[in-house]
Amino acid sequence: MVMDFESLTNEYGHPMVVACGLYRDGKRVADLKLAEAKLSETGDAGFLWIGLHEPCEDILQHIQREFGLHHLAIEDAHRAHQRPKIDVYDDAIFVVVRTAQLQGAEIVYGETHIFVGKGYVITVRHGASSSYAEVRQRCEREPRMLAHGEDYVLYALLDFVADHYFPVIDQIVEEVNEIEGHIVAHSFTTPEIDRIYELRRELTTFRRRVTPMLELCNRLERYDLPMIDREIHPYYRDVYDHVTQVNESIDSLRESLLAAYEAAVMISSSSQNEVTKKLAGWAAILAIPTAIAGIYGMNFEDMPELKWAYGYFVVLGGMVAICGYLYYRFRKAGWI
Amino acid sequence: MVMDFESLTNEYGHPMVVACGLYRDGKRVADLKLAEAKLSETGDAGFLWIGLHEPCEDILQHIQREFGLHHLAIEDAHRAHQRPKIDVYDDAIFVVVRTAQLQGAEIVYGETHIFVGKGYVITVRHGASSSYAEVRQRCEREPRMLAHGEDYVLYALLDFVADHYFPVIDQIVEEVNEIEGHIVAHSFTTPEIDRIYELRRELTTFRRRVTPMLELCNRLERYDLPMIDREIHPYYRDVYDHVTQVNESIDSLRESLLAAYEAAVMISSSSQNEVTKKLAGWAAILAIPTAIAGIYGMNFEDMPELKWAYGYFVVLGGMVAICGYLYYRFRKAGWI
Amino acid sequence: MVMDFESLTNEYGHPMVVACGLYRDGKRVADLKLAEAKLSETGDAGFLWIGLHEPCEDILQHIQREFGLHHLAIEDAHRAHQRPKIDVYDDAIFVVVRTAQLQGAEIVYGETHIFVGKGYVITVRHGASSSYAEVRQRCEREPRMLAHGEDYVLYALLDFVADHYFPVIDQIVEEVNEIEGHIVAHSFTTPEIDRIYELRRELTTFRRRVTPMLELCNRLERYDLPMIDREIHPYYRDVYDHVTQVNESIDSLRESLLAAYEAAVMISSSSQNEVTKKLAGWAAILAIPTAIAGIYGMNFEDMPELKWAYGYFVVLGGMVAICGYLYYRFRKAGWI
């Protein structure tokens, strides 16, 4: 009895089997039911490209049996939250990538597992990653390239994942530029300092997911791996270049944010001190008339100044003179 | 005379010899007395799996003689507090791992030494590490895998150790998330800052024990070591992946804590300055009526204002006006 | 129908085709129309040197077809904003460099892409990079060197780019020296601290563009790449030396600026504290006569001192004595 995998839906209510096409000479020659897709029928130059979305245990067991996948790889594909990596089994490779994209202003992360072997490419999507229907269409529009087979499909998938990193970076760059502008202008506010803290946390997470992609692409370009033809190497290098750019942007942004954070804290603390200093300056000026007035407010019977004509005005004048002088001095010294 | 090692107990009151089984073709075929377990009787495909718990000198000397173990390895197994490592002796390997688990909210560390050679796997537990009875049961439930022999048992042990790191990490992640939430909300308290300090210390210790596991697993996967078949390499790589994840989580947590610590200190110092500034602002405002009142409290005989009708109210009004103006200015400048 | 590429202009209003010369034995033997420049006619020892400035899609497609360039390289050449790198395709290399030069006091960055293969050197300029007409003239003045062919031209281009980094560095060095002088003299101002922040940002950007040049030059010197003769290796090493010098200067300047920044912040915060301390000292001194005067301003009926002859002068003298003593003590302690 053949199971009807196509009718199964995952927790998002989407079908678990997204696509299952047979390709030959760069063209899709058939759309199959997953249960009927046999490795034995792909022929020498053909391959199956199967797309799964949070598949159930049954489907994974089916493809493991049908395509002879290593059970450690299947285990990984079942449990998401792997690091990006490439595992090589005798004649097959297993690739894990982490996807990132914007949903409004928020970064959402997904995960895709890719099995590549003679005659098949299987993608297993987890979480928020976009559908690879677009990759499939792009590939089918370039049959000459797609004729390279399984390794070209793997490239197309990685390229698609890497391309989606850029809008995320661009948005953060914009925010950081704005923040930096405010810092140079000394016009930032407390919530902006908090925002720097949050952006640093976001970048730390993003970086942890992108950095291992570098090693992954590097291995695909440098080493002779099963299924990967040398002619496709420049393509993997191209993805490597993109991921390197993303990685450097992240490092550069982290550095900028650290510098911005330090500068903001310094400026903010410095301006608080400035105010305290100013207030202390005024308090010192006001302490002068208070002290003098206190003296002439004493009740001694014999205080000759009190009886002077214009004594009051002389003292008042004295106070103004001293305060004025202090004001002039403090001002000149930049204290108030 | 054959010693009865089974009757010996360690300082915890537990038997020193936990288990001593003879395995063949993935199945336990006999439970032996330690003193009767002979390497000569395991046959070509069989092996002994011996579990010891803080064994005495006598037992260690017995196994050294019986299995031809290197005396430097035995010395290490006797003295705990080794770094995780793998030592290769001509035809045998000696592995040290550090275990970690939660006991309530506290992390407790243990240490296990593993001797692997043709025909035997011997584990020597020290301190708080869990019993490996569970590993034994798991292995016996998968006879097809266990049939691979000594190297598979070593994998199963390492996998078990690595799996126990995750709950420790998970608990710390939870605490750090809570702390970060409070920082973003500016609602943390002084004991929370102290807690960050303690968590940083805990992570430093944890990291020191986990990091060398990376090299250990890497060597098991990459190099041709005695006893380790190539078919088991993917399993060691899987453990390596897990340890890498733990290691990255630790690094990431350390980074987060450092950033949280700095942010907390900044916010806390900034809010103290804020208060001091506010108080200084109020003191400056109050210094105005004090000074003015002092002046009209002077006892000069000739102070015309004192005799004015409503002089008192004019001055009072003046004080209120000046203070009100200052209040308005300070408020607008965000000083008070 | 042959297109008239020479009539096309880019967004700057400059011709897209800057030059297209045929060189043989170190001499320019012909100036060709781009559409007529054929690889088949360069002969064994000749090569075409084509200079393009923000060319359109048509031109890029033409040279891709004519010179068999890899379409990934063409893609890069079309989209600027690549990292400096060297990509090797079977028998050709593709080089990306980032240029930097001063425009007044500002650093402006450009980008040049260079295709080198048997029989051709093609430069594609983007943004603010200077024209390479000067390189062409220099090369033509040394026909003996230019006779080395394509690899020498690549060297001449890289050397030109590297040489232009130095004036940028020199200007920053001058600024940093001036800043450091002010810090040692404690005579800096707040805008100077801001300037440090901006210089640090500029250096971070500059560094990100120069550092990858190191690997690029290193590969040209160390590895046997297509088209690159061993006799030219010392020349690439020379460029590598220059880039290393630039890179070290950047690192050194960054370090200096970090130290200067920290010092400036420290000095500035310390001098603010100093002032606050001084003002607090004076306030404390003035609080003495205020308190004493307050006491003798009380209205008790029976205050014997008030009736003493010279009571006023004794108290006044006491105030002066106490204040004088405090002044002496505070002064000696360096508090005011």
Place this chain on the structure above:
Amino acid sequence: MVMDFESLTNEYGHPMVVACGLYRDGKRVADLKLAEAKLSETGDAGFLWIGLHEPCEDILQHIQREFGLHHLAIEDAHRAHQRPKIDVYDDAIFVVVRTAQLQGAEIVYGETHIFVGKGYVITVRHGASSSYAEVRQRCEREPRMLAHGEDYVLYALLDFVADHYFPVIDQIVEEVNEIEGHIVAHSFTTPEIDRIYELRRELTTFRRRVTPMLELCNRLERYDLPMIDREIHPYYRDVYDHVTQVNESIDSLRESLLAAYEAAVMISSSSQNEVTKKLAGWAAILAIPTAIAGIYGMNFEDMPELKWAYGYFVVLGGMVAICGYLYYRFRKAGWI
């Protein structure tokens, strides 16, 4: 004429020649005069083990001639203050180690130079390093091991040196633990902060002397060096393990001290700010009655409140009310 080197004493008043034994088959077969110890008489399996303590130029020249030592090594042995290192000369090796031990609470450092070649092991001690008499005794108690010859003696010396690092570490660990306890309890004092500074300096020095030992032991284990048999490799690895442990402890202690230092400074600065804030709070509260009292101390002729019955008590009550309210507010806000 044969010199009587045995009668020479160094600046400590100790003999320069500490020991000169001939060993064969793991046993000491003769004690020789240095001047009579000839390489030619050691035979194939025998070797001389010579111990020197700050020897004079004459002795060094004698052994250089007799054992054909390289004059650069002799130069090093004459001038102390070398980094730990291993120099390989054609058929001999020269090893420099730095010793450390406790003298009371202080760490004292010494230096030992070791020449190892076919037929001889010569140790040259400088400064405070312990005598190697104990090593000699240990070796002689294990003739089966000592029979391995020169390489085993070198191992025994290095092991002895490494073992002496541990008590130094243990003492610092104890101090650091105590300091950390005080920090968690917020009960440290200013001299404790100074102590952290001093401990950091001590660890920096210790680290500089221990770290190069890692490379030294690693080379002895990994490479085929003259005189070093493969059977002794595990022993060198064991020393390497010990030095690694020491090194990691130093790093961990440095990290702990840095964190403790930062925490202590933060806590201490924060508690100073706390006090200043409290005092400012009280001053602000006291400024209220001062200002009000000042107002009613004015001498205006017409101040109606002054004539009210109970005016005084109403004002007094008002002061208490305002101050009480402020006290309540400040207290609730945690300001005082």
Place this chain on the structure above:
Amino acid sequence: MVMDFESLTNEYGHPMVVACGLYRDGKRVADLKLAEAKLSETGDAGFLWIGLHEPCEDILQHIQREFGLHHLAIEDAHRAHQRPKIDVYDDAIFVVVRTAQLQGAEIVYGETHIFVGKGYVITVRHGASSSYAEVRQRCEREPRMLAHGEDYVLYALLDFVADHYFPVIDQIVEEVNEIEGHIVAHSFTTPEIDRIYELRRELTTFRRRVTPMLELCNRLERYDLPMIDREIHPYYRDVYDHVTQVNESIDSLRESLLAAYEAAVMISSSSQNEVTKKLAGWAAILAIPTAIAGIYGMNFEDMPELKWAYGYFVVLGGMVAICGYLYYRFRKAGWI
């Protein structure tokens, strides 16, 4: 026509040609005119050792022609300000070293370029480097070593340069020790903090000039370079050791200065806060009698206390009691 190079003087008024000797079998056999020194006449075992001091273009062109030097090396020799490096040309090497020495208390830097090839060693001095006459004399005193030829001369030059680094380090060590002593004793002054800043800058410069020497010496020892015999390798390793020591001293000093700087800033900021706190404490104490006296200075008609016998003394006593109590409390809390 042969030029008379010997009569030329450089900008210091010194001859440009310092020496030009022909050496054979470790002995100087002739002093030649530069114009007459021919490579063809050195014979198989002889070599020319030429010393130049800021030579003019003519001299450099002469030696380039005569000794077949690479024009890139000559270009470097003409323009000073190279990084220390070693460039290998087919059968010759070009070495750049940076010299450092004390001139009074100041470090002055120089630069020396060395050409070494079959039959010649040419040194080109720039700036403040000492004359190599001393090296020449030392070499000539050891003809057995000098007989090794060109490579030994190169060693002697490098050794001389490295030896001159030590007095520079020693002086800085002395200064740093003094500073550290003052920090431990809390007895440093503001100019001392400035001095730390300057020393850090000096060390940064020194380090940038010494560090590349490590790679230079390492290459001379490790690789088979033209002209460099294996017997001389241990000598280069010796220089390498010295440079390593200098380098580690610089790193250690930088670390010490950083720690000293941080400690000094902390102590100084902490002691300022301490003073501010003390002054605030005294101000708070004085605010008490001021407020109380203010109250009894009010002019209410009906203030019963004013009429009490001894009311004044009771209030005075109360003031003293409150102030005394506060003094006691503040003192006990360590606030004043």
